[in-house]
Amino acid sequence: MTPLLEARGVVKRFPGVVALSGVSFDLRAGELHALCGENGAGKSTLIKVLSGVHPAGSYEGELLVGGRPASFASVRAAERAGVAAICQELALVPEMSVAENLFLGDEPRRGPLIDYPSMRSAAKALLGRFSLSIDPDLPVRELGTGVKQLLEILKALRKESKVLILDEPTAALTASEAGRLMDILRDLRQRGMGLVYISHRLEEVFALADRVTVLRDGASVATLTAAEAGPETVIRHMVGRALTELFPRRAAHPGRPRLEFRSLSVAPAPGRPPFLKDVSLSVRAGEVVGLGGLMGAGRTELLMHLFGAWGVRVGGEVLLDGAPLPPGAPPERLAKGLALVSEDRRRFGLFLDQAVGFNLSLSSLSRLSGRALLDLAAEAEDNAAQFGSLRVKAPGLSARVGGLSGGNQQKVVLGRVLMTGPGVVLLDEPTRGVDVGAKVEIYEVINRLSADGKAVLLVSSELPELIGMSDRILMMREGRLTGEFGRGASQEDLLTAAMGK
Ligand SMILES: Nc1ncnc2c1ncn2[C@@H]1O[C@H](COP(=O)(O)OP(=O)(O)OP(=O)(O)O)[C@@H](O)[C@H]1O
Numbered sequence: 001m002t003p004l005l006e007a008r009g010v011v012k013r014f015p016g017v018v019a020l021s022g023v024s025f026d027l028r029a030g031e032l033h034a035l036c037g038e039n040g041a042g043k044s045t046l047i048k049v050l051s052g053v054h055p056a057g058s059y060e061g062e063l064l065v066g067g068r069p070a071s072f073a074s075v076r077a078a079e080r081a082g083v084a085a086i087c088q089e090l091a092l093v094p095e096m097s098v099a100e101n102l103f104l105g106d107e108p109r110r111g112p113l114i115d116y117p118s119m120r121s122a123a124k125a126l127l128g129r130f131s132l133s134i135d136p137d138l139p140v141r142e143l144g145t146g147v148k149q150l151l152e153i154l155k156a157l158r159k160e161s162k163v164l165i166l167d168e169p170t171a172a173l174t175a176s177e178a179g180r181l182m183d184i185l186r187d188l189r190q191r192g193m194g195l196v197y198i199s200h201r202l203e204e205v206f207a208l209a210d211r212v213t214v215l216r217d218g219a220s221v222a223t224l225t226a227a228e229a230g231p232e233t234v235i236r237h238m239v240g241r242a243l244t245e246l247f248p249r250r251a252a253h254p255g256r257p258r259l260e261f262r263s264l265s266v267a268p269a270p271g272r273p274p275f276l277k278d279v280s281l282s283v284r285a286g287e288v289v290g291l292g293g294l295m296g297a298g299r300t301e302l303l304m305h306l307f308g309a310w311g312v313r314v315g316g317e318v319l320l321d322g323a324p325l326p327p328g329a330p331p332e333r334l335a336k337g338l339a340l341v342s343e344d345r346r347r348f349g350l351f352l353d354q355a356v357g358f359n360l361s362l363s364s365l366s367r368l369s370g371r372a373l374l375d376l377a378a379e380a381e382d383n384a385a386q387f388g389s390l391r392v393k394a395p396g397l398s399a400r401v402g403g404l405s406g407g408n409q410q411k412v413v414l415g416r417v418l419m420t421g422p423g424v425v426l427l428d429e430p431t432r433g434v435d436v437g438a439k440v441e442i443y444e445v446i447n448r449l450s451a452d453g454k455a456v457l458l459v460s461s462e463l464p465e466l467i468g469m470s471d472r473i474l475m476m477r478e479g480r481l482t483g484e485f486g487r488g489a490s491q492e493d494l495l496t497a498a499m500g501k
């Protein structure tokens with residue numbers, strides 16, 4: 001059978017980096033083909049070649065669509081040939097409404113004017129297919145990361161493409177949203193569409209994929225039939241070694257409480273009713289407390305409030321190392337030894353045009369500055385230490401962060417926080433988009449933090465991670481805590497508490 005889409009011997013270079021060094025790949029009709037590989041292996045680069053983001057002429061090698069040579073000058077050209085992609089970096093316009101984003105570039109028209117009523121009802125119908133009850137008139141900037149991701153997918157589906165390429169589509173989704181997406185993908189495959197799927201969640205890959213191609217260091221090292229291969233084989237090809245243990249959490253010996261909430265209630269703005277309601281919890285020295293829940297449960301808001309970046313406190317109190325912590329701003333929080341790794345690395349995390357080193361030391365400047373001047377030698381030394389211990393894959397500390405792969409950007413965010421030497425660490429989805437090898441490294445970092453007597457509050461939507469890494473788990477729903485679990489809780493227990501059944 002002629003493949004829908006094929007790449008032969010693709011070589012893609014960036015200044016100082018060979019991102020792809022002779023990759024071959026083919027996609028059949030009615031197939032879901034997963035791309036696996038460590039952070040920086042070249043997955044996103046390959047799909048950018050396949051979808052015209054990197055135009056013909058900027059790489060070597062051949063593309064074929066339906067067996068015929070193709071060269072895409074742009075994303076539009078690829079879309080006209082039936083190839084649509086959803087990239088890791090979202091492409092929605094925050095100021096425009098949901099409906100306007102869905103139909104951006106080919107709005108229904110009546111004469112020269114955009115036909116808003118029919119655009120709105122078409123948007124409603126499309127949203128209905130995903131059972132999403134979102135107001136089509138809402139500006140996209142008011143939506144959460146997960147819902148934005150679903151909109152991107154709807155945008156591509158609307159174009160009736162033959163090939164749909166998804167780069168980590170579920171990274172920002174909760175378990176139930178991801179499940180819904182997987183059902184839709186199965187349905188599209190049934191109808192003969194070809195799907196390319198990138199995910200670091202191997203359980204998803206194996207629940208969906210017909211074939212798996214593994215990339216390592218820019219080369220395609222194996223194409224396997226999912227049913228025959230199994231996760232261990234894929235991991236071995238990815239990392240070039242066997243991984244012994246996925247969740248290396250060691251027994252905790254919790255000490256004094258470092259962080260305490262007492263009946264905390266927080267409103268989004270002055271005069272509004274509280275969104276976080278009567279939250280009481282404590283995290284001890286050496287303890288990892290997991291915080292679970294569905295999207296919108298209030299986990300991120302809780303962390304952001306604690307960090308001084310969200311909401312107005314309307315009741316209760318927060319204690320840090322036994323002393324009351326009044327409301328305050330992020331720089332003050334950092335100075336008190338409280339650090340946050342944010343889930344949205346683009347908004348709160350990184351300066352993409354700046355170097356890796358700049359981004360790493362950004363939060364530690366006051367510590368590194370001594371009396372007046374920045375101690376450049378100390379900065380360079382700390383930066384090099386973080387760079388090495390997190391194994392950031394980049395040409396060097398002076399490389400631009402925007403040129404790093406998604407997972408390596410996440411490592412830079414984590415490194416910056418660790419450099420501040422915090423006593424209480426708030427982690428919001430710290431392993432989102434990070435490969436299995438690097439995940440285990442991040443888990444080891446969490447273990448080291450707790451062994452050093454730090455208190456860790458871990459928000460994660462991946463239940464196996466929550467269960468594997470937490471000493472205790474608290475579940476949230478609609479701004480309240482709805483359950484507490486010790487080690488050995490099951491995924492079913494947690495989901496029940498998350499959904500309030
Ligand atoms: N625009 C760019 N400029 C410079 N280098 C780049 C650019 N895009 C990618 N690279 C480099 O190419 C290599 C492959 O990156 P790519 O984004 O394809 O990895 P990936 O497999 O998608 O990783 P991840 O799982 O972390 O998303 C990396 O070394 C990266 O730094």
Ligand SMILES: [Mg+2]
Nearest residue numbers: 043044405406
């Ligand atoms: Mg990528």
